[in-house]
Amino acid sequence: SHLERVAIDLGDRSYSILIGEQLLDAASTWADLPKASAALIVTNDTVGPIYAERLQAALAPLYKQVHTVALPDGESHKDWQTLNLIFDELLGKGADRKTVLFALGGGVVGDMTGFAAACYMRGVPFVQVPTTLLAQVDSSVGGKTAINHPIGKNMIGAFYQPQRVVCDLDTLQTLPQREMSAGLAEVIKYGPIADMQFLDWIDANLDALLARDPKALAHAVKRSCEIKAWVVGQDEREGGIRAILNFGHTFGHAIEAGLGFGEWLHGEAVGCGMVMASHLSQRLGLVDEAFVSRFTALIERAGLPIVGPKLGADVYLHHMRVDKKAEAGEIKFVLIDKPGTAIVRGAPDALVAQVIDGCCE
Numbered sequence: 001s002h003l004e005r006v007a008i009d010l011g012d013r014s015y016s017i018l019i020g021e022q023l024l025d026a027a028s029t030w031a032d033l034p035k036a037s038a039a040l041i042v043t044n045d046t047v048g049p050i051y052a053e054r055l056q057a058a059l060a061p062l063y064k065q066v067h068t069v070a071l072p073d074g075e076s077h078k079d080w081q082t083l084n085l086i087f088d089e090l091l092g093k094g095a096d097r098k099t100v101l102f103a104l105g106g107g108v109v110g111d112m113t114g115f116a117a118a119c120y121m122r123g124v125p126f127v128q129v130p131t132t133l134l135a136q137v138d139s140s141v142g143g144k145t146a147i148n149h150p151i152g153k154n155m156i157g158a159f160y161q162p163q164r165v166v167c168d169l170d171t172l173q174t175l176p177q178r179e180m181s182a183g184l185a186e187v188i189k190y191g192p193i194a195d196m197q198f199l200d201w202i203d204a205n206l207d208a209l210l211a212r213d214p215k216a217l218a219h220a221v222k223r224s225c226e227i228k229a230w231v232v233g234q235d236e237r238e239g240g241i242r243a244i245l246n247f248g249h250t251f252g253h254a255i256e257a258g259l260g261f262g263e264w265l266h267g268e269a270v271g272c273g274m275v276m277a278s279h280l281s282q283r284l285g286l287v288d289e290a291f292v293s294r295f296t297a298l299i300e301r302a303g304l305p306i307v308g309p310k311l312g313a314d315v316y317l318h319h320m321r322v323d324k325k326a327e328a329g330e331i332k333f334v335l336i337d338k339p340g341t342a343i344v345r346g347a348p349d350a351l352v353a354q355v356i357d358g359c360c361e
Ligand code: NAD
Pocket: 044, 046, 047, 073, 074, 075, 078, 105, 106, 107, 108, 109, 111, 131, 132, 134, 135, 138, 139, 140, 141, 142, 143, 144, 145, 154, 171, 172, 173, 174, 175, 176, 179, 182, 266
């Protein structure tokens, strides 16, 4: 079956993203990784029972020892206590500083495994094996790793790049539909910020994507990864252009924080947040009404909410001001400046409040 390869160019930390079917079991998927005597598969108690045995079997010829640790599933477990389970396993098995970690799961497992790899003996190699659409198109690529703190999401972490990202499209077949839609939000995101042709393609192939057609998924994951690789290759640590990847995330963060994290999925909040950001772009004269209505219709068709929770504009503004991305209390919005290009800028509170009131019920 067809294999796509996307390169991420970061000098001596460059790596490949492999995208295709049946990658988990293929020996070639795992060839030429750093040599080591041991590997640790980090997964969770939902994904592990479905896929860990296959990965274990594929890695067995390469390492003397292959261990697996299954973390409790859920964003609420993306914390110190759960991170420690990885270190307990590594130290308990006497793992040395060449041990390779494999993150088998969604973004939560990927972020935690990456952070554990950055910290264990001051850094061991790790491989991302993302099994959600969101993780395949976004979180597994680019080297952001973190755990949550009770005071804020992803507040404790490191930039630490994987050795390889392996996107086995077959794993998406077992994903709950709500998670598929949430992942599609991050796929759709890449269109208006970087490539309107891709947005046209998503529009034309949305039904195939929702039905998890492997060819459609292959293209969506590949193009998303190409755009993310292009952005991260220019700005690994988000000093500038990488911020455009936060399109929809400022409003989305306010929805997640305002409702209490976990009420809406992250991708759902981002979908609705992108609708709000499009409206704000229109109010500022950057895009026309036709763009906003077409974009909103696509978000809705993807199974994502287009109307925000009625928390009140003040609550939204409060959460947007304390977001990690705000600078000295000034809210930075990623806006669409002619479709296919994003800009990062502020906007008057009164205008933002009007957009929120118009988008919520
Ligand atoms: P997740 O990891 O919680 O996975 C969603 C659910 O799907 C979980 O219950 C999981 O067990 C289950 N699951 C995963 N793969 C499955 C499969 N193949 N079949 C059946 N069930 C499966 O959520 P997510 O959306 O993948 O990731 C969200 C996390 O990613 C958040 O913590 C977020 O902060 C982080 N994130 C990080 C970055 C980054 O750049 N590092 C970017 C975006 C998001």
